[in-house]
Amino acid sequence: MxxxxxxxxxxxxxxxxxxxxxxxxxxxxxxxxxxxxxxxxxxxxxxxxxxxxxxxxxxxxxxxxxxxxxxxxxxxxxxxxxxxxxxxxxxxxxxxxxxxxxxxxxxxxxxxxxxxxxxxxxxxxxxxxxxxxxxxxxxxxxxxxxxxxxNTIRLRARLLEFLKFRVLASQQTFFEADSLVKRQQWLSSMFPEALQLSEQDLDQVWTQARSLYTES
Missing domain, CATH: 2.40.30.30 (Riboflavin kinase-like)
Incomplete structure (x- = not known):
């Protein structure tokens, strides 16, 4: 096979x-x-x-x-x-x-x-x-x-780690003017494998990245 x-x-x-x-x-x-x-x-x-x-x-x-x-x-x-x-x-x-x-x-x-x-x-x-x-x-x-x-669990963890330094480098500006289309365009060039995740999974990772990596 x-x-x-x-x-x-x-x-x-x-x-x-x-x-x-x-x-x-x-x-x-x-x-x-x-x-x-x-x-x-x-x-x-x-x-x-x-x-x-x-x-x-x-x-x-x-x-x-x-x-x-x-x-x-x-x-x-x-x-x-x-x-x-x-x-x-x-x-x-x-x-x-x-x-x-x-x-x-x-x-x-x-x-x-x-x-x-x-x-x-x-x-x-x-x-x-x-x-x-x-x-x-x-x-x-x-x-x-x-x-x-x-492997959704592993892919979500890899994407979260990938976002870490990009969010820390730009802080809150990383999430400005965020939209589904812009997010998909950015991922298609930076981390295309993540586009296998559902929109719901991507939203959860983005929310977690915002919570973990931006200053309150």
């Missing part, structure tokens, strides 16, 4: 996507309900199993960029406000002899009311795979390399 394949473990999901949970308000499963809606928007999932594979990469967190499809404010049920979804086309390997084409399925957490996934987990939609069970190894490949696994 070369470095272009990402390796995780199949883990139990909420049972809502497939409809196997007795507590779900969607007995048919959300994927079966959403499939015709996505079809109308231009994404055909009819060859896929009506459920998701939940793949855990912990302790690494998943960073995604440039989806193949972005569907905003999709109303697929009256029981839930409209949701935004992104999809990435990937290859999935459950065993050495079986490679299938599938999709990363990403309901945006800011539009989702419940059943969130941790940042270490991806949901996949694929044709039914044989012989897979909880705990087995799942390999994932994206030829465009839009999926990255990030």
């Amino acid at each position: 070369n470095a272009e394949w990402l390796t995780g473990r199949l883990c139990a999901g909420h049972g809502v996507a497939s409809g196997t949970s007795n507590e779900s308000p969607y007995p048919d499963g959300t994927i079966r309900m959403q499939t015709p809606v996505f079809m109308a928007l231009g994404l055909d999932l009819t060859n896929c199993y009506f459920g998701t594979l939940n793949v855990d990469f912990s302790p690494l967190e998943v960073s995604l960029s440039n989806p193949d499809h972005l569907f905003e404010k999709v109303r697929w049920t009256e029981l839930h406000p409209p949701e935004t979804f992104s999809f990435w086309s990937v290859q999935i390997k459950a065993r050495e002899a079986e490679v299938v084409g599938g999709w990363i399925y990403y309901p945006h957490p800011e539009t989702k009311q419940r059943h969130w996934q941790p940042p270490t987990t991806l949901e996949l939609i694929a044709p039914r795979l044989t012989g897979v069970n909880e705990g087995c190894t799942i390999h994932l490949h994206d030829e465009r390399r839009r999926i990255k696994l990030v």
Whole structure:
């Protein structure tokens, strides 16, 4: 297995996507309900199993960029406000002899009311795979390399240390006229690896740097 394949473990999901949970308000499963809606928007999932594979990469967190499809404010049920979804086309390997084409399925957490996934987990939609069970190894490949696994704790610590001397050298002026765009532009030239962090993580590091390294 070369470095272009990402390796995780199949883990139990909420049972809502497939409809196997007795507590779900969607007995048919959300994927079966959403499939015709996505079809109308231009994404055909009819060859896929009506459920998701939940793949855990912990302790690494998943960073995604440039989806193949972005569907905003999709109303697929009256029981839930409209949701935004992104999809990435990937290859999935459950065993050495079986490679299938599938999709990363990403309901945006800011539009989702419940059943969130941790940042270490991806949901996949694929044709039914044989012989897979909880705990087995799942390999994932994206030829465009839009999926990255990030050691968020270590990267945040490295960024905080990187900021130390720059903040101390300029004191409060370092944070003047700070904005997300300017921050990203500065990081892209000074510490581009940090752009793998979420906006929330970057905000936390900036707040911590301000607290630690500026005079009160």
